[in-house]
Amino acid sequence: MIKRKALTAFTLICLLIGIVLTGCSSEGSSGDGSASGGKIHLKFMHDWPKGSSPAYFNLVNEIIKDFEAKHKNVKIDVEVLNPDQYRDKIKVLAASNELPDVGLTWSNGFAEPFATGGQFTPLNDIINKDFKDQFVPGTVESYTFDGKSYALPMEMNITYIFYNKEIFKKYHIDVPKTFDELKQAGEVLKKNRVIPATVGSKDGWPASMWFMYLADRIGGPTILTDVINGKVKMTDPAIVKAAQEVQNLVDDGFFVKGNTAFSNDEAKGYFLNEKAAMFLTATWELPNFTTSPDTSKAFKEKVGYFKFPLYEGGKGTDINSYVGGPGLGAFVAENSKHKDVAKDFAAYLVKEWGKRSVEKAGILPATKVNTNGLNVHPMYLDVLKDINEASNVTTWFDTQASPNVSELHHDMMTALFGKQVTPEEFAQKQADALAKEAKK
């Protein structure tokens, strides 16, 4: 209420200062561009702030420094935002044709409007020249529209159930191989007043991981992708059954109480504080469970992971089928003034990232990793081995879907966990949205 006024006042003051300052600075900046030794300034934006992701931040800075050392005439100007702000700002920048020369983008539905809207430049030439057979299969495809690839993937994540080994041992629970065993494990934990699993279903996407795996196990590994491509309807009995099983778990008290009000981070807290025994999440959490100085050593030793159990009678019979996908990729802006240099930088960044990220930041890159002589926590070696042996990685449903359907999916997931919709309504509403989109 008062904020609006204060904000207006603040903007006015900023504007006035801006007007005064432009008088001084316009001369300065034009001199900068051409006169100062002809240095090329590249703008680079990423969303790994020092505070929340120090390992990423430092690694990026290290790579930038190396690049600048190799290319004396280039200066990289970095802008760092936190992910939510980044998500919004990049849309605003694109709307005014002011994207940074190089930046990061999420895959599929997020990247599509930028790519087809002519904001990103196709990078097929670099991919063919510098990255032949170097990306994990299925990653580049997530940034490919109409045969052109618009970003160099930097991350590859798959999803596991992480669990607290000590709690499991204390109550003599074996790692569940089937969904029934998982439910039984939940019963034992509940009896002993331990929360079986934590999930931040307010955000939708963490909740969706449970749904996606059940859909994969019940309906087979291709079902979600088929739904997106219109080959299978969202109202398919297998999907409805998956949603039903999710809600059964909710009814059984399998998940932490009040999860529809928890963000992913809040839910994670229950796992880190050992209040909950299981946490279904992706491998981007690995640093927190292995190397991060923020988690206690004692806790790190207790964390293990297992693959999502199989569903009796389901079509998905391979436990090596995962739900996962690429995270961020590097793009080059179509109207960058120094496109070639920008492309060089993007390629260098992704290449070096692939070489150093596992060791230095604990991130699994989308480029293939040579595990020989790799000095990392054994959990990484296990995960890298799993990725190599994976029979299928289904890209997250919400990532594959358009922003419109994705947002609806998140809403519906929260509603499913909050028991505000039945599994049938859950499927029907999304089917309607998908059908509406297909018509367009």
Place this chain on the structure above:
Amino acid sequence: MKTVMSRKSVIALYVLPSLILVLILIYIPIVLSGYYGLTDWNGVGKMKFIGLDNYITLIHDKLFWTSTWHSILLGLFSVLSLIGYLIVSLILASKLKGSNLLRKIYIIPMLLSSVAIAQLWVKIYDPNNGMINSILTSLGVEHTPLWLADPKIALYAIFLPIVWQYAGFYIIILYAALINVPEELIEAARIDGANAFQIAYKIKIPLISGVLKVLVILAVVGSLKYFDLIYVMTGGGPGHASEVMASYMYKEAFGKFNFGYGSAIGFGLLVISMAATWLIQKFLKTKSDD
């Protein structure tokens, strides 16, 4: 004649800078967002003009009206809370010992950023180890409420911190208005034998009615476009149970890339806010006229 003309141009010269700023920052964006509402636009690519389609969808959009109802509820709640603020301010203004200190205490929530307040209250409401439920459990309540996770109470659970957040602001304004009530009037009333309640009801409140009117408008309009705490605490959830107009607009525009439809919602919000302001002004005017 000449002097008048020159004065006019001088006046224009002085008015012009702020006029331009107001135009650029407020009126032009309003017109533009009204126009964007006529297009199918994902914020990046080309705009497609689709006439009144978005506005027609808006009128039939149940979710929009639900969120409007939630915003109106928040407005009612804020106006009702003004009564509480008025009572507190009356007490503070009555030369209570330590009222200076209390005033400062009340203003503290206003100094905190909305996000900090939201985080604070999320922790307080946590259904498993939050403050409220811990107290309830220790009192022997078995089925403690889920607060923000319960669609039936999430909205009201957020109202509380919102009211708490702005308490200081309203109390300060009311307090300032109350201490400006002339002392002679109160003294005269006291000599005539009026008690404290009568002085408050018959003298102080009528004298600050102008300020009260402004506060009612501020509270209602502020509530209609309210966003911060709701966005951080529940994000409009669970399942739109605490969705308000502004959060719905944000989700459409920035979540779903529907900048066209988002703009239409924004324009709807503007129309509703203006209508509310007009209604309140009309309502309060007739009352003070007779």
